[in-house]
Amino acid sequence: ETGVTQSPTHLIKTRGQQVTLRCSSQSGHNTVSWYQQALGQGPQFIFQYYREEENGRGNFPPRFSGLQFPNYSSELNVNALELDDSALYLCASSLGRGGMNTEAFFGQGTRLTVV
């Protein structure tokens, strides 16, 4: 167990709806990154938050947004859901923003299905 928890574990939404996924980072970690893992693919970087500010973003549209709270937990919000948003969403926490010694610890993911 890594100490990173995500909720919910599974979720089914209808196309056009909005969804919020949550991540509690490991104690002492100030950086949270979100990844989307489509079926049969490797995780793709969505964005990263460091000390409550967005600190890097991958090639995802603005309807993917996030927040990081003072306790360093984080939310991923997706508006106007599309069928292609169906995926496993992974959260990773780390101490610091990158580098060899800032190991990323992953949660167990949220499986989102859009119908």
Next chain:
Amino acid sequence: AQTVTQSQPEMSVQEAETVTLSCTYDTSENNYYLFWYKQPPSRQMILVIRQEAYKQQNATENRFSVNFQKAAKSFSLKISDSQLGDTAMYFCAFMKPSGNTPLVFGKGTRLSVIA
């Protein structure tokens, strides 16, 4: 942009045997980090081993070792004395050393260890 390629979608190995998973990457950076992650059916991404590009010595972690060939941009994972618990998806990942860079993953190799 960096890319990571894993050319073996699936592999199998007999228990107690040795298996090697392949990974190649493309980058113009001189210094970077490389990782192998394991994703069992529980979905949680677990760090197996990591390598710093400026270190010529190949990393080793118990039964896991890498063959890092910087000029060839190759980073293979060798698992010795394979165990049933090694059955999982294995992802090769790349990261630049600067502050806000994410992990770039390959598509993964599904490894099955057969009793």
